[in-house]
Amino acid sequence: MAQFKSSVKRPPRVRYASRYLLPIEMFCAVLLLSWGIAGMQTHGALSGVLDGAGIALPWTIVLCVVAAAQLVFASVELFAGRRWSDRDLLLSVSLRCICAFLSVPVWIYIFKFTFDAPGATFVSPLMLQAPLGVLWQAAIFVGNVRTRCLLDPKIPTNRLEREVQLDRGRFAGR
């Protein structure tokens, strides 16, 4: 059976990964994690606002869980994923996709929170970072979905593979 499967000639797919996204992914995760941990503190402007709204615990739980998951998956791929097979990479990229997808509503929530909660406008870094967080996570998600498309053998991607090869040729000056 294995021989029969291997005898089927298919053109090899383009090797592709999204390692270039890992540093920014880890940075965004650390940023979200730091804001999540800030919810546990007993002093500071954010702590006062969260306690006033009565959402310090759920804030910490949701932000820390989403950010920690993203940080762990990105770190594992960064440090161990260089020689992974396409199948392992596909799993890792799918998990990173899910984390980035979940981070978008979390950052949007933070953005809305800065307008809604009384006194939250004093936490000015949040107001600046939340829209950027949404944009970065959306970009990470799009990049990972593209990679996922290329890695998944069930998805036909001849056109995209040609585009990738053209880009590589252009980059190499060919």
Added chain:
Amino acid sequence: MDQIRAAAAAAHLWLWVLVPATAIAAEHAVRTLEGGPRAWFTFAIVCFLSLVGYAGSSLTEWAKWRDGDQRTRFALYQSAFVAMLAGGVTYYGGYYWLPDWKIVIPEVGCFILTALAGFAGDRWLNALVDALITTLKTVVDRVRPNGEAK
């Protein structure tokens, strides 16, 4: 395999109950929030979140990363509409139900669920809407008297 099919069928049936029930709860929640401060701002964010979920599901088609048959433009718009509907119903339904269930996840949970509903709305609920429209068309065709132009 049969068990998976049975579970999928049960999930499909469950959708017929869950979606209207959540819609009713959402209607109650909207009535509560109507006219309140930032009601429209929240609604805009909910629509945006639903579209984020929709984009997560159909990005490969919009960006033409996937080869083969693409859905028609009308089908894409229809699924965007269904996704926004699903997202809105989920947010306001969650707003109505979650505090009653004493769940420790308030609005941020509703936000995450809204994005997931936008995703699921495009992926699964749209198929349900298609099935419903096809069934209605069949019923109308049967009821229609003979000789009438179709």
